[in-house]
Amino acid sequence: MRLEGPDEVSTAAQSLQDSAQAFLETARERAVWGYARALLQQQSGSHPEEAARVRALIPTVSAAWDAIGTAEFTDEANEALTSMRRLLREVGIDVGLLMPLVRRPDLHGIPRSHHALNEAVEAFLAAARGALHNEA
Numbered sequence: 001m002r003l004e005g006p007d008e009v010s011t012a013a014q015s016l017q018d019s020a021q022a023f024l025e026t027a028r029e030r031a032v033w034g035y036a037r038a039l040l041q042q043q044s045g046s047h048p049e050e051a052a053r054v055r056a057l058i059p060t061v062s063a064a065w066d067a068i069g070t071a072e073f074t075d076e077a078n079e080a081l082t083s084m085r086r087l088l089r090e091v092g093i094d095v096g097l098l099m100p101l102v103r104r105p106d107l108h109g110i111p112r113s114h115h116a117l118n119e120a121v122e123a124f125l126a127a128a129r130g131a132l133h134n135e136a
Contacts, residue, residue, distance in 0.1 A: 006131070008127045008130065008131065009124075009128055009131050011127070012120070012124040012126075013127075015120045015123060015124070016120040016121060016123070016124045019113070019116045019119075019121075020117055022117075023113040023114060023116070023117045026106075026110055026113040027110060029100075029105045029109070030105050030109065030110060032097070033100045033101075033103075033104065035097075036100040036101045037101070039093055039097065040055070040091075040093065043091040043092060047090065050091045051091055053083070053087055054087045054091070054101070057080050057083060057084045058084075060076070060077065060080040061077070061080050062102040062103065062104075064077030064080070065099075065103060068081070084098060084102075
Protein backbone atom coordinates (compact mmCIF):
# COMPACT_ATOMS: atom_id res chain seq x y z
CA MET A 1 0.00 0.00 0.00
CA ARG A 2 1.31 3.42 -0.94
CA LEU A 3 0.86 6.21 1.62
CA GLU A 4 0.04 9.74 0.56
CA GLY A 5 1.88 12.44 2.41
CA PRO A 6 5.06 10.48 3.12
CA ASP A 7 6.77 13.65 4.29
CA GLU A 8 4.38 14.03 7.23
CA VAL A 9 4.65 10.34 8.12
CA SER A 10 8.41 10.35 7.70
CA THR A 11 8.78 13.46 9.83
CA ALA A 12 6.53 12.00 12.52
CA ALA A 13 8.44 8.70 12.42
CA GLN A 14 11.77 10.52 12.84
CA SER A 15 10.35 12.51 15.74
CA LEU A 16 9.11 9.27 17.30
CA GLN A 17 12.53 7.69 16.91
CA ASP A 18 14.25 10.74 18.42
CA SER A 19 11.83 10.81 21.35
CA ALA A 20 12.29 7.09 22.02
CA GLN A 21 16.08 7.52 21.94
CA ALA A 22 15.90 10.47 24.35
CA PHE A 23 13.67 8.51 26.71
CA LEU A 24 16.02 5.52 26.68
CA GLU A 25 19.07 7.73 27.29
CA THR A 26 17.35 9.48 30.19
CA ALA A 27 16.34 6.14 31.69
CA ARG A 28 19.87 4.77 31.23
CA GLU A 29 21.46 7.75 32.97
CA ARG A 30 19.05 7.39 35.87
CA ALA A 31 19.66 3.63 36.11
CA VAL A 32 23.46 4.01 36.08
CA TRP A 33 23.22 6.72 38.74
CA GLY A 34 21.05 4.45 40.90
CA TYR A 35 23.39 1.51 40.34
CA ALA A 36 26.46 3.55 41.32
CA ARG A 37 24.74 4.81 44.47
CA ALA A 38 23.54 1.30 45.39
CA LEU A 39 27.00 -0.13 44.82
CA LEU A 40 28.54 2.50 47.08
CA GLN A 41 25.94 1.72 49.73
CA GLN A 42 26.68 -2.00 49.41
CA GLN A 43 30.42 -1.38 49.78
CA SER A 44 29.73 0.58 52.97
CA GLY A 45 29.35 -2.76 54.75
CA SER A 46 32.87 -3.97 54.02
CA HIS A 47 34.59 -0.57 53.69
CA PRO A 48 32.62 1.84 55.89
CA GLU A 49 35.33 4.48 56.33
CA GLU A 50 36.32 4.62 52.67
CA ALA A 51 32.71 4.69 51.49
CA ALA A 52 31.97 7.52 53.95
CA ARG A 53 34.97 9.45 52.60
CA VAL A 54 33.73 8.93 49.03
CA ARG A 55 30.31 10.29 50.02
CA ALA A 56 31.98 13.25 51.73
CA LEU A 57 33.95 14.05 48.55
CA ILE A 58 30.93 13.93 46.23
CA PRO A 59 29.85 17.58 46.76
CA THR A 60 33.38 18.92 46.18
CA VAL A 61 33.98 16.86 43.05
CA SER A 62 30.47 17.56 41.78
CA ALA A 63 30.91 21.30 42.17
CA ALA A 64 34.21 21.22 40.28
CA TRP A 65 33.23 18.68 37.61
CA ASP A 66 32.52 21.16 34.81
CA ALA A 67 35.83 22.93 35.46
CA ILE A 68 37.97 19.83 34.81
CA GLY A 69 40.61 20.70 32.24
CA THR A 70 40.20 24.45 32.66
CA ALA A 71 42.06 27.09 34.63
CA GLU A 72 39.15 27.18 37.10
CA PHE A 73 39.89 23.61 38.21
CA THR A 74 41.62 24.24 41.53
CA ASP A 75 44.32 22.20 43.22
CA GLU A 76 41.81 21.40 45.97
CA ALA A 77 39.35 20.02 43.42
CA ASN A 78 42.10 18.01 41.73
CA GLU A 79 43.13 16.58 45.10
CA ALA A 80 39.51 15.66 45.88
CA LEU A 81 39.10 14.00 42.48
CA THR A 82 42.35 12.06 42.88
CA SER A 83 41.34 10.96 46.38
CA MET A 84 37.93 9.88 45.15
CA ARG A 85 39.44 7.78 42.35
CA ARG A 86 41.80 6.11 44.82
CA LEU A 87 39.02 5.44 47.31
CA LEU A 88 36.75 3.97 44.64
CA ARG A 89 39.52 1.55 43.69
CA GLU A 90 40.02 0.66 47.36
CA VAL A 91 36.36 -0.24 47.85
CA GLY A 92 36.20 -2.15 44.57
CA ILE A 93 34.06 0.23 42.53
CA ASP A 94 34.97 0.80 38.90
CA VAL A 95 36.34 4.33 38.44
CA GLY A 96 34.07 4.60 35.39
CA LEU A 97 31.19 5.03 37.84
CA LEU A 98 32.76 8.21 39.26
CA MET A 99 30.81 10.51 36.96
CA PRO A 100 27.40 8.95 37.74
CA LEU A 101 28.22 9.29 41.44
CA VAL A 102 28.94 13.00 41.21
CA ARG A 103 26.54 14.05 38.44
CA ARG A 104 22.99 13.62 39.67
CA PRO A 105 20.60 13.16 36.76
CA ASP A 106 17.59 15.39 36.25
CA LEU A 107 15.04 13.76 38.53
CA HIS A 108 12.20 15.04 36.35
CA GLY A 109 13.83 13.86 33.13
CA ILE A 110 11.99 10.55 32.92
CA PRO A 111 8.49 12.03 33.26
CA ARG A 112 9.33 14.79 30.75
CA SER A 113 10.86 12.41 28.20
CA HIS A 114 8.00 9.94 28.71
CA HIS A 115 5.49 12.72 27.99
CA ALA A 116 7.44 13.74 24.86
CA LEU A 117 7.49 10.11 23.72
CA ASN A 118 3.71 9.81 24.17
CA GLU A 119 3.19 12.98 22.15
CA ALA A 120 5.46 11.66 19.38
CA VAL A 121 3.52 8.37 19.27
CA GLU A 122 0.24 10.27 18.99
CA ALA A 123 1.64 12.51 16.23
CA PHE A 124 2.95 9.51 14.30
CA LEU A 125 -0.38 7.70 14.57
CA ALA A 126 -2.25 10.81 13.44
CA ALA A 127 0.08 11.23 10.45
CA ALA A 128 -0.26 7.57 9.51
CA ARG A 129 -4.08 7.71 9.85
CA GLY A 130 -4.16 10.85 7.73
CA ALA A 131 -2.03 9.23 5.05
CA LEU A 132 -4.21 6.10 5.07
CA HIS A 133 -7.34 8.25 4.91
CA ASN A 134 -5.95 10.10 1.91
CA GLU A 135 -5.25 6.74 0.28
CA ALA A 136 -8.90 5.67 0.64
